[in-house]
Amino acid sequence: xxxxxxxxxxxxxxxxxxxxxxxxxxxxxxxxxxxxxxxxxxxxxxxxxxxxxxxxxxxxxxxxxxxxxxxxxxxxxxxxxxxxxxxxxxxxxxxxxxxxxxxxxxxxxxxxxxxxxxxxxxxxxxxxxxxxxxxxxxxxxxxxxxxxxxxxxxxxxxxxxxxxxxxxxxxxxxxxxxxxxxxxxx
Amino acid sequence: xxxxxxxxxxxxxxxxxxxxxxxxxxxxxxxxxxxxxxxxxxxxxxxxxxxxxxxxxxxxxxxxxxxxxxxxxxxxxxxxxxxxxxxxxxxxxxxxxxxxxxxxxxxxxxxxxxxxxxxxxxxxxxxxxxxxxxxxxxxxxxxxxxxxxxxxxxxxxxxxxxxxxxxxxxxxxxxxxxxxxxxxxxxxxxxxxxxxxxxxxxxxxxxxxxxxxxxxxxxxxxxxxxxxxxxxxxxxxxxxxxxxxxxxxxxxxxxxxxxxxxxxxxxxxxxxxxxxxxxx
Numbered sequence: 001x002x003x004x005x006x007x008x009x010x011x012x013x014x015x016x017x018x019x020x021x022x023x024x025x026x027x028x029x030x031x032x033x034x035x036x037x038x039x040x041x042x043x044x045x046x047x048x049x050x051x052x053x054x055x056x057x058x059x060x061x062x063x064x065x066x067x068x069x070x071x072x073x074x075x076x077x078x079x080x081x082x083x084x085x086x087x088x089x090x091x092x093x094x095x096x097x098x099x100x101x102x103x104x105x106x107x108x109x110x111x112x113x114x115x116x117x118x119x120x121x122x123x124x125x126x127x128x129x130x131x132x133x134x135x136x137x138x139x140x141x142x143x144x145x146x147x148x149x150x151x152x153x154x155x156x157x158x159x160x161x162x163x164x165x166x167x168x169x170x171x172x173x174x175x176x177x178x179x180x181x182x183x184x185x186x
Numbered sequence: 187x188x189x190x191x192x193x194x195x196x197x198x199x200x201x202x203x204x205x206x207x208x209x210x211x212x213x214x215x216x217x218x219x220x221x222x223x224x225x226x227x228x229x230x231x232x233x234x235x236x237x238x239x240x241x242x243x244x245x246x247x248x249x250x251x252x253x254x255x256x257x258x259x260x261x262x263x264x265x266x267x268x269x270x271x272x273x274x275x276x277x278x279x280x281x282x283x284x285x286x287x288x289x290x291x292x293x294x295x296x297x298x299x300x301x302x303x304x305x306x307x308x309x310x311x312x313x314x315x316x317x318x319x320x321x322x323x324x325x326x327x328x329x330x331x332x333x334x335x336x337x338x339x340x341x342x343x344x345x346x347x348x349x350x351x352x353x354x355x356x357x358x359x360x361x362x363x364x365x366x367x368x369x370x371x372x373x374x375x376x377x378x379x380x381x382x383x384x385x386x387x388x389x390x391x392x393x394x395x396x397x398x399x400x401x402x403x404x405x406x407x408x409x410x411x412x413x414x415x416x417x418x419x420x421x422x423x424x425x426x427x428x429x430x431x432x433x434x435x436x437x438x439x440x441x442x443x444x445x446x447x448x449x450x451x452x453x454x455x456x457x458x459x460x461x462x463x464x465x466x
Contacts, residue, residue, distance in 0.1 A: 067293040077250040082334045105367040127369040130253045131244040178428020183421030
């Protein structure tokens, strides 16, 4: 893999433009957890012109529903969940200032277009490397939707969270390119 | 009759839930390590490295390998000479799952209704399958099953005329369409024959087989090998980012079939192929 790029949240256009599909990246700073139900609620908030529970401008959302923290630990195991379930909500969030997403699995053409249009980036974390990823989380705090249990919206402070750029702001897609490179016909 | 105490069953199930989720089977660890040796993609090798390091951390810290600690699928082989002392068998299983998922800091991923979606809070109900067998023992297997890979599973009622070629096309295509979503490298469980629902159950049970084990029927052993080779030509690779190691194993369970049918079910498991058994 190429040299690892370290980035700090919140993200600017300048940082996003420097990221390319295939880059190994580590993320440091605050990121926000949200998955299926939290996305439904965030988009409803935007549609009703209400106030979001966090500042979306430059933000990175992590698609994760962590396991419960053991006493004395900030978080339990916390690997990514599959991203396509959030596709329907993603363009609206990017339009409102979201810059980055961490998940696993392919995104829809509409999401890939929105990443180009709004200068955003989609990262993959290694699905199932959940105990390893938990070691990079310094603190976790529920900021909204506590009643959703593992789907609550949390602010995580992470240090050197390892991810890979899959979809950059130029329209490249590492899933398609990677598989094309290794596919054997017949 | 032999009496088995309710509490012993409950506590055994609780322990199996925790161990299955935190300690990856040696067969899976060996398969991931072997995958790292043969993987051609540098990104793929780095991912397999992370997965091997992850299972080590999980084992040492007794943390879940994956945050999706799954549906608790519980397989029982109940000796006909067993009687439960102090309560009902299924109550003991459900109590054990609630205890294990709560005391083990495992994620509660079950909602009480598919449309109204309120979390049950303790990961119950478990999915329980019971087989009555001769003897006075109770064998319990807990198989935590994640949602991401379950979503990539499918059953198809093929025509008898579709034969081996039809099976091959459906199984390989199912993995191809799944791409990165079920967290490859995957284990592919294939059910063949039976009725519609029996076939799906065969595919799920196939996932309990030890990686590296050979099907006792040479016909199916060969078909498993051919399907594995074909799947590993797809190029999907670890986490779908391209590579050789797309599947660690293909396991087939076949069952007698109606003259008019050829049901085929594919149940996909992520690389965190978890199951633990105990005999009481």
